[in-house]
Amino acid sequence: MKRILIANRGEIALRILRACRQLGIEAVVAYSEADRESRAVLIADEAICIGPAEAKKSYLSAPALIAAALATGCDAIHPGYGFLSENAAFAEAVAAHGLTFIGPSAEVLERFESKAAVRALLAKHGLPTIPGSDGVVADVEAAAKAAAKIGYPVILKASAGGGGRGMRVVGSPDELAAAFPICTQEAQSAFNDGSLYLEKYLVDTHHVEVQIAVDHAGTALHFGERDCSVQRRHQKLVEESPSTALSPKVREELLARAAKAIGAAGYRNVGTLEFLVGSDGKPYFIEINCRIQVEHPVTETVTGVDLVALQIALARGDDMPLAQADVERRGHAIEFRLTAEDPEHEFRPQAGEIGAFRSPSGPWVRFDSHLYAGYEVPPYYDSLLAKLIVWGATREEAIARSRAALREVEIEGVATTRDFFLGLLETPTFLEGRATTGWIDAAGTAAILAAAPRREGA
């Protein structure tokens, strides 16, 4: 592997570019017309315009991306996250043109595509799962029957989905009957697949996920867990490692079982197993993400392992370069997703030109961002501007450093979530590690924002 096409944008394009440079691999950045002035394009050795701003004709166009790789002499494509990163048909087309897809093969992606099927597969390999319907529920009658057996409340979910779409919590048979057609329709329009499954709805849950990696021979390692419970409308805002929701005994057992199960189930390359941890402290497997994730730096920070470099090595067929005992987890890391959203107005997405820009720095501070002063945030894509990742020997130390680092962040021109995070870091629920997935929505973002200290020159 000598030359990689980076088929993504924003901060992750930059992250992959950095990994390529460290590995001595050439990188070509593919970009849409709207991203001509993005940082990855500006600093890349080579960049190629693949289409207009509309993602469907650029970052979501398999022919455009593969043609761009061939036109620039690349031998591999890194899909980043989102867009085509978990698309089996894309992975297959990439391979059919003699290129390496940096991720699981098409065959593996297909096997791990359906959430319902994956739950059944991994349950067979020893992972605890939430009581739920036996796969997809065909119609509203089947759903009602399954719900009665499991016990309300239950949550309806799109089998092909993610990101909260096609999802509803229902507390009674009447609510289920009303929600079923709505979810089917939402799932159909969002994922082109209206099939639904349902499962017991756990209240006061933590979202805990295990980072894993598997080589071609099935050697599987885990890299600890991340707690992503701080969410707003199912969108992650803050991630940290380790989780405050697991006892040491439960944690070690969960991590060991996750690595063993995912290797045995035939998964390859890096991935993430997501679990919900109920108020009883027990984790239940919910789904797998077959890609590098936004929050991967949390794990990199506590383990010292470069996950993007590992992903590239595994994609080209290297043996697992380290053993489980080499993966040492040290201290505590927290990531904040700074987005172009206005927390004072329902997190309304922002676009526009960045005026002044200052990134935080200092010991144990990492700031992954494609921003610069004068950069125009385009309105077409997701609103992630930067990820701030901070490490401390303890959670308390990481939090104290996070406050200091957040105060250094200066992004003018668009509203951002910075002050919301400063408020979050004053909130007892977060400070005590009690934030559950429903907490922000229940508490309201205004209350959290109001807790932000008003300081001159902050």
Add this chain to the structure above:
Amino acid sequence: MPQDRDRLDARATSDEEEMSVLIDSLLPVLVDRLDETGLGEIEVERNGATIRVRAARAGAPVSAAATASPSAAAAPAGAASAAGPRKQAVRSTAVGFVTLSSEVHVGAKVAKGGLVAVIDTLGVANEVRAEQGGIVAVLRCATGDPVEYGQELLLLESLGEGAR
């Protein structure tokens, strides 16, 4: 992607020989074409040398005044890239490999909406059509070249106001 950045260097290395070949082989053809098309000016770049043929007077039958610019220093700054205001760029509609239409060459007349090239994007043919009619003044690519979305493929000189 292939861009203009190497062009000046290449031009500086062109020599007398290249010029005489251009003049012998190309000049008569260009003069004829200028006559046929009623175009005000035709410019061709080849192997780093530029040859420009300009009609003497508006509307008059061509008694061609020909100039050739053998080096970057002699050429007006950015003669090719800073096209005059009447030159319209035709841009690639996709990323892939370009095939120019067989009738597209310097001096050829292209009708408004005419097919000038096809971009092959993994077997999918993406048409490139001229938004306005004109005469091909400069070719920026050759058949088989890899091109990116939005790349200039050729410059058209607009019809009707051809002579200066």
